[in-house]
Amino acid sequence: MAEVENEIVVEDPTAPASDSPAVASTRSLEIVASLLLIAFAALMAFDNWRIGMGWAPDGPRAGYFPFYLSIILGAASIYGLVGSLLRRADATGTFVTRDQLRRVMQVFVPTFAFCLLTQWLGLYVASFLLVAGFMRIIGRIALWKSLLTSFVFTLAMFITFELAFDVIMPKGPIEALFGH
């Protein structure tokens, strides 16, 4: 072979352990999801019944289609609910382990905070804080690398969207200082 073969290896020190205890089984999540879907279907069915799910002389009223769709959704969810209730819990496996949940929360909580910050500080400041904070705290990457990457990324986004493509993002007090 003429090619030079070498390996690419990327480690993941905070990987979830495979023997981490389960937080929830798939079965219990199925039950919760089914219940929520049934509630949603009932709510939708009620609203469509309210605005008229019948048949006007010239065809269905506004609520006709969605009303029957909510019935189908409700029926399918009840079927799913009964199915998961009848099954034994251990037959379905784990929905999420404690380690996995921790990792998922590590992304979800910052994302949530980012959405909140966007509302107050504008998207670009929130973006800078999210990328830098995530890299530093969760990725444990050196501070200067995190700040630099984040700054370059945010600046690139600003130039691409705001200046080159005229896509306007929510902005806050800091952009206002620069006259945007």
Add this chain to the structure above:
Amino acid sequence: MEAFGLLLHGFHVLLTIKTLSLMMVGLVLGIFVGVLPGLGGPNGVAILLPLTFTMDPTSAIVMLSCIYWGALFGGAITSILFNIPGEAWSVATTFDGYPMAQQGRAAEALTAAFTSSFIGSLVAVLLITFLAPGIASFALRFGPPEFFAVYLLTFCSFVGLGREEKHKTLISMSLGLLIAGIGMDTVSAQLRMTFGWSELYRGINFLVAVIGLFGISEILLTMEERLALRGHSAKISLRVVWKVWKDLPRYWVTLLRSSAIGCWLGITPGGAIAASFMGYNLAKRFSKDKESFGKGRIEGVFAPETAAHASGTSALLPMLALGIPGSGTAAILLGGLMVWGLNPGPLLFVEHKDFVWGLIASMYLGNLVGLVMVLSTVPLFAAVLRVPFSAIAPMIVVSCAVGAYAIQNAMFDIWLMLAFGVVGYVFKKIGIPLAPFTLALVLGNRAEDAFRLSMIGAGGDMRVFWSNSLVGSITTLALLLLFWPLISLGWRVIHQRMVKSASP
């Protein structure tokens, strides 16, 4: 040969510096998206869609479709070098692709994958070039009942032919249709399912939902897994390319078979994944040497890659000709069409010749340029995987938020995206398929409008769906497909009884 002339016109539209450079940008972004964990074809296209809002539709679709081709190429890189399928349809590629890489034949496997991808999409593009105009002009005669029947057929074939549990497909689809109905009803101008919440008056945007469902949920899922990688790097030399290409004619049966499977499954909804497995399994079944599959046989790379690309490309055929997407990515491109102010459907071929033929020409050129590009830059893209995920994840989150906000300039949409991200995460983990949801969301309003227009036209008489042989046969076929699992079950029961009674 009318198609040929129009295709030349398409190339003419395409060959400007601006369009060509957008094409290259699209391909590079696409390969990135395909290689990075936690992203993929539909996510990439959905996230990058806002970039195109201010472009003219032709440049926009050329760039977006090139992102899609790039993602298809990129998926093969991680499957072969790292044994990590970037996409579900790349799973079958790992069976023989990774063993080849372990034996030090990574370059060969990659060349095979890229080449067969190219061949698969070439066959599918040829099919589109010569079939789509015919189908579109036939569909010009469609009225609302025919369109509703075709929509019904699409939905029913998902339920009847999908591999997931039927009630889960049904949940996903009816939820999508319901959410599509939220907001102002287009026929009666009544508000429905808004509960007086003014943010909901304009409805829930399809693209916001898609960005959440695919982008955000994918990051949550990726974080859950171990992110350590161990793989091979490879450099493709001209000698290897020549060696693989020289042998190509020997595998013409496999290539042709996989292309045919791919085209067929791509046109019917829900295809690429099934196509790649079917291509692989059939190649194995018809092979004289079944044992060597899974141990690094080059045919095991050719077969699934050809099929996956053929189906990924031909999924655009029903989208162009009928306005019905054949895959999740096609559904997102369709959503893009609407943002750019084009009305998807057969009229596209008449009213927007530049757009349609520009797109078709870009499929030829994009795949060719993509092939050359991946062959020459593999080491570069494989190295992208060294970038830590903790740097990539927040950047993807920001891109998703930008995408969701840009569609309607609404902060509410960013929250909606987050909510759909959680829904997508839970649905994926409890096995509720997302493709029917996407399809229902993008087609829901059009299907309902078609139904109600046909009802208005026929004075509320349901028999309109059987009023002529065309609409009647489509509707009947749709119902047959919907109840197909029951029919085949019944058939098996009757068959078993007959066998029993014949041999007492």
